[in-house]
Amino acid sequence: MITVDVDRDVCIGSGMCVVAAPAAFSQDADAKAVVLALDGEPAGVVAGAVEACPTGALTLRED
Numbered sequence: 001m002i003t004v005d006v007d008r009d010v011c012i013g014s015g016m017c018v019v020a021a022p023a024a025f026s027q028d029a030d031a032k033a034v035v036l037a038l039d040g041e042p043a044g045v046v047a048g049a050v051e052a053c054p055t056g057a058l059t060l061r062e063d
């Protein structure tokens, strides 16, 4: 199972993760990333979205 942590202090609201994996990520009223449903996208797409973040605000964990 994979989980993604969002560091809200590091997120700049670029929306890159949402573009890369729209079923997995969204943005709240402050434009900060929020995780929706990681099983809504293939694991590789989620990983790509994490890598696409320009500030490293997303951390992927696999249990």
Ligand code: SF4
Pocket: 006, 010, 011, 012, 013, 014, 015, 016, 017, 018, 027, 031, 032, 033, 052, 053, 054, 055, 056, 057, 058
């Ligand atoms: S790509 Fe990174 S900086 Fe941009 S909204 Fe997603 S978590 Fe925030």
